[in-house]
Amino acid sequence: MAVVGVDFGTLHSKIGVARHRGIDIIVNEVSNRATPSLVSFGPKQRSIGEAAKTLETSNFRNTVGGLKRLIGRTLNDPEVHEVEKNFHNATFVDVNGTVGFQVNYLGEQRQFSITQLTAMYLGKLRDIAASELKTGVSDIVITVPGWFTDIQRRALLDAAQIAGLNPLRLINDTTAVALGYGITKSDLPEPENPRHVVFVDVGHSSTSCSVVAFSKGRLDVKATAYERNAGGRDIDHALVRHFAEEFKEKYKIDVLSSPKATFRLAAGCEKVKKVLSANAEAPLNVESIMNDIDATSRLTREEYEKLIESVLERIPGPIQQALTESGLLLEQIDTIELVGGGTRIPAVRAKIQSVFEGKVLSTTLNQDEAAARGATFACAMLSPIFRVRDFSMHDISPYPIKFHWEHQPEEPNDETELLVFPKGNIIPSTKALTFYRKQPFEIEVAYADPAGLPGGINPWIAKFTAKNVSPNENGDHSTVRVRTRLNLHGVISFEQAYLEVVEETDEPMQVDAEGAEQQPKKKKVSKKIDVPFVWGSTSLDPSVVEKFKEQEAEMYAADKLVMDTEDRKNALEEYVYDMRGRLDERYVAYVKAQEKETLLKALQDAEDWLYSEEGEDATKSAYVERLDALKKLGDPITGRYKETEQRSAVVSQLRETINRYMSEATSADEKYAHIDDKDRQAVVEKCATIQQWLEDQIARQSERPKDVDPVLTAADVLKRKDEIIYFATPILTRPKPKPPKTETPSGTETPKSGTETPNAQQPPQEGEAPKESQGPSEMDVD
Secondary structure, three states: OOOOOEOOOOEEEEEEEEOOOEEEEEOOOOOOOOOOOOOOOOOOEEEHHHHHHHHHHHHOOHHEEEEHHHHOOOOOOHHHOHHHHHHHHOOEEEEEEEEEEEEOOOOEEEEEEEEHHHHHHHHHHHHHHHHHHHOOOOOOEEEEEOOOOOOHHHHHHHHHHHOOOOOEEEHHHHHHHHHHHOOOOOOOOOOOOOOOEEEEOOOOEEEEEEEEEEEEEEEEEEEEEEEEEHHHHHHHHHHHHHHHHHHHHHHHOHHHHHHHHHHHHHHHHHHHHHOOOOEEEEEEEEEEOOOEEEEEEEEOOOOOOOOHHHHHOOHHHHHHHHHHHOOOOOHHEEEEEEOOHHHHHHHHHHHHHHHOOOOEOOOOOOOOOHHHHHHHHHHHHHOOOOOOOOEEEEOOOOOOOEEEOOOOOOOOOOOOOOEOOOOOOOEEEEEEEEEEEOOOEEEEEOOOOOHHHOOOOOOOEEEEEEEEOOOOOOOEEEEEEEEEEOOOOOOOOOEEEEEEEEEEOOOOOOOOOOEEOOOOOOOEEEEEEEEEEEEEEEOHHHHHHHHHHHHHHHHHHHHHHHHHHHHHHHHHHHHHHHHHHHHHHOHHHHOOOHHHHHHHHHHHHHHHHHHOOOHHHHHHHHHHHHHHHHHHHHHHHHHHHHHHHHHHHHHHHHHHHHHHHHHOOOOOHHHHHOOOHHHHHHHHHHHHHHHHHHHHHHHHHHHOOOOOOOOOOHHHHHHHHHHHHHHHHHHHHHOOOOOOOOOOOOOOOOOOOOOOOOOOOOOOOOOOOOOOOOOOOOOOOO
């Protein structure tokens, strides 16, 4: 069973695994520790992650990114239109009420919801982890922004399920960072005097801040705050707009009208941003940006900071809000930890420093990987196969949640709503609500402050319906208790509904001292009777999840077939070119003229077929068949070469084995003295026989030309080596026989000094305290 944590990012994601008594951030198929959060569609297959990144510029109409920003949103969300569309080139469409994209896949127009696209990407991360761990991956913990709502969290859970994953927890990214920080600390204080740490995360698309109290074995999130649209991509976008305006005047080109030109400019701006983090000035050079124009410019750090001023101004806001909501004074803050790539920008650090005047900003955590490490720790804590030091987390809810129900006519004072989980409520937590009802009833769950939610996200969360509720036996209201939970994922669930019934029962009759029976007393007993209920949320219906699972499995199988086919095609092409070149170089002494002529002709035929219309788009089996036919001609040649290369080494190994066992069998060493001479002679004879065979075969092989199959093969030599070992080892490692026991005749044993009696306790000597009898010794039991 694998333990995997994923930092799900807007630009890219990182995967952590628990192994070797620690946490490793693993690399993908091209040895990068971060995998681009992209899904691309082509005429033959899907490309995900690194493969999609290589197609981002050329296949921009069918490449989708920013999955984290769009999941759980609808097409009419104003934030999608005003912000997210600036960072996408694929066509937005509505798919069953959620954001989706229309792409050209396998030569036809297809529509996929953002939940499906996220499932595709999570499946890629699953495969990367499985390849690294050499085992299947199921259990996983995924980071999410703390500002994610119930609908966004449920959409991500659905995506994970479609990808065949079992999310043990969705953990807020700032909480994951805090966990990675605290769980490794051995010097945390007692609970009455906690250490207060502020975590500031400036990522690719947003800025987050959390205030966390640490004490021995636990962390408590005291406050969190977010600026959803202030991150690295907003800085990049400001630079792109600036240079696009400059080039419009300088070169008379409209860069933003061409997605390819925009991609080239964005890549150049990314380099400028990095250079300006350490230098006062940076050049910009974009070759053939559009219309065969090579665009150049320069930017000073002062100009750069003015361009991004609108982004910088939004960074202190969430930090100040989190500090205010935590109720802590600045002097009560012990440490400020910075994470996220954006905190490397001097201007960003200066804005953060302006909030914490007089305090040092710390970067002891890995700024890029801290959240992935924390998520992996969280997965290890929830996994039964890993032992992790006890460490409890108490996260908080970012939004207040209220429950609403219809007014009951017979209850004039009946309230119709209740704030059940206020902002800052501990996660996870369970609450019980009591209702007095004579009939079935419904509860609607929604966010209490819709204006505080991201964009235009629907505040509705869930609907609960209690069934089979009727008046009690007295015709009065029945007491119905409903248990609801804000669970580990940060989503609402309903766990139980029951009637609380009080019944009177007779206590057993008692007899008094005079033998008279007393009247039985009445005893009240409270009973719980389960109430059937149903509830619905924004999660996909199980039938829809299964349908998407089947579609994903079909696409996955099709992708694998395409990749396997391409692999076999490449293997055939590689064999043609490698073998042709080596026939005149490495293999020249090992091939007969006729063999060479036949093989060269076959190689040419294969090459001609490969670049024909038929070979360009053939099946996997066709490439395998062609390659097997070539290897049938080429393997005898390569085999002769390999035998020559290996022969010297294996012959040396056999000689060494013969000499060693021959030496041991004829040794005068005392440790071999107990071995029978006949057996030792058998070892000598076995070594001599095989040595003679070896010399004869070497002589025969030396007379044969290199272009003829060898008579002495490496396999034969190693077989003879094993033959000696298996024959001689049992003889030469035979243990010495134990010396025979000598028994003393009864009654002739020389008595020991004194009057010692077997199994009897001796009297103490003069001045010696009597010894206590000893019982059995104790053993430590794990």
